[in-house]
Amino acid sequence: MRYDFNTDREFDIIAIGRACIDLNAVEYNRPMEETMTFTKYVGGSPANIAIGCSKLGLKAGFIGKISDDQHGRFIEQYMRNVGVDTSHMVVDQEGHKAGLAFTEIKSPEDCSILMYRENVADLYLKPSEVDEEYIKRSKILLVSGTALSKSPSREAVLKAISLAKKHDVKVIFELDYRPYTWISTDETSVYYSLVAEKADVVIGTRDEYDIMEGTKDGKNEETVRYLFQHSPDLIIIKHGVEGSYAYAKSGETFQANAYRTKVLKTFGAGDAYASAFLYALITGKDIETALKYGSASAAIVVSRHSSSDAMPKAEEIEQLIAERS
Numbered sequence: 001m002r003y004d005f006n007t008d009r010e011f012d013i014i015a016i017g018r019a020c021i022d023l024n025a026v027e028y029n030r031p032m033e034e035t036m037t038f039t040k041y042v043g044g045s046p047a048n049i050a051i052g053c054s055k056l057g058l059k060a061g062f063i064g065k066i067s068d069d070q071h072g073r074f075i076e077q078y079m080r081n082v083g084v085d086t087s088h089m090v091v092d093q094e095g096h097k098a099g100l101a102f103t104e105i106k107s108p109e110d111c112s113i114l115m116y117r118e119n120v121a122d123l124y125l126k127p128s129e130v131d132e133e134y135i136k137r138s139k140i141l142l143v144s145g146t147a148l149s150k151s152p153s154r155e156a157v158l159k160a161i162s163l164a165k166k167h168d169v170k171v172i173f174e175l176d177y178r179p180y181t182w183i184s185t186d187e188t189s190v191y192y193s194l195v196a197e198k199a200d201v202v203i204g205t206r207d208e209y210d211i212m213e214g215t216k217d218g219k220n221e222e223t224v225r226y227l228f229q230h231s232p233d234l235i236i237i238k239h240g241v242e243g244s245y246a247y248a249k250s251g252e253t254f255q256a257n258a259y260r261t262k263v264l265k266t267f268g269a270g271d272a273y274a275s276a277f278l279y280a281l282i283t284g285k286d287i288e289t290a291l292k293y294g295s296a297s298a299a300i301v302v303s304r305h306s307s308s309d310a311m312p313k314a315e316e317i318e319q320l321i322a323e324r325s
């Protein structure tokens with residue numbers, strides 16, 4: 001089964017949300033207290049997804065606010081150099097800073113992220129900085145859940161979603177739950193439900209759907225039953241190394257296993273998965289194949305040091321799928 005997009009659009013995907021900095025431990029397999037050096041990469045889930053899509057050959061754009069300093073300029077230049085259209089990245093004029101994510105790699109199974117996200121520029125994106133003419137040029141608007149965590153970014157994203165729906169741009173909602181940006185899980189649940197009900201495709205981990213539904217140990221069947229009463233017609237539920245499922249409103253269900261690999265760190269999997277899954281859908285592959293693309297891309301990225309720079313080319317994904325089939 002294939003998923004249809006508007007074919008007459010210049011952009012394949014425009015992502016909205018944060019573009020930040022990742023500082024990944026160079027000396028890994030130890031606690032951060034003992035880590036003295038870090039490598040700088042562009043980070044932030046929607047930026048990673050835009051970068052991943054661009055490296056796969058899609059035409060990607062980005063809407064977001066970056067700091068007016070060295071970090072903001074690094075982010076814009078890196079994204080532009082990998083082919084992402086940065087013409088709608090707004091430079092903050094109010095002294096807000098780039099978000100920083102220090103990653104701790106204690107072992108391949110035990111990774112965590114220490115985030116510095118006080119007054120970060122990305123959450124100050126205003127509705128007036130979201131351009132209708134830009135959004136209507138895309139097949140997809142990719143929305144990151146974290147961008148809903150505070151005003152005015154929340155309203156900017158809600159405006160972008162309304163514009164996307166007005167112009168038949170598919171809204172893909174990546175739940176991207178980061179607890180520290182929210183006041184409470186009740187607040188998250190309200191905004192996640194609101195946006196998931198309006199989206200065309202929802203992508204998240206089982207745990208993230210549980211936050212949305214205000215439940216624990218939720219069942220995929222119940223999530224799907226709830227969301228199919230609303231706008232979504234495709235729902236992706238990821239279960240980490242246990243693999244992932246796609247549920248289509250037509251009633252079909254698809255499943256993919258994770259690809260075993262030599263894991264360096266666990267983060268980056270979700271963003272790699274989303275970019276390759278969307279790449280496959282946009283290039284006309286069926287949903288089952290798209291799940292394999294997502295899983296293969298994730299396996300490649302967890303074996304590498306970064307989440308953005310590590311995003312693979314299509315040939316690398318195809319080679320891994322071919323080797324394992």
Ligand SMILES: Nc1ncnc2c1ncn2[C@@H]1O[C@H](COP(=O)(O)OP(=O)(O)O)[C@@H](O)[C@H]1O
Binds near residue numbers: 205240298
């Ligand atoms: N350790 C791993 N080895 C190989 N693939 C993995 C690993 N962890 C996750 N993946 C792949 O990445 C996908 C997304 O991972 P998941 O952990 O669910 O997302 P997130 O990074 O958003 O929390 C999984 O469905 C799986 O295919």
Ligand SMILES: O=C(O)C[C@@H](O)[C@H](O)C(=O)COP(=O)(O)O
Binds near residue numbers: 044101270272
């Ligand atoms: O999303 C962030 O702000 C941090 C990311 O850049 C970081 O690399 C990461 O956590 C990605 O992990 P994922 O959500 O598992 O793909």
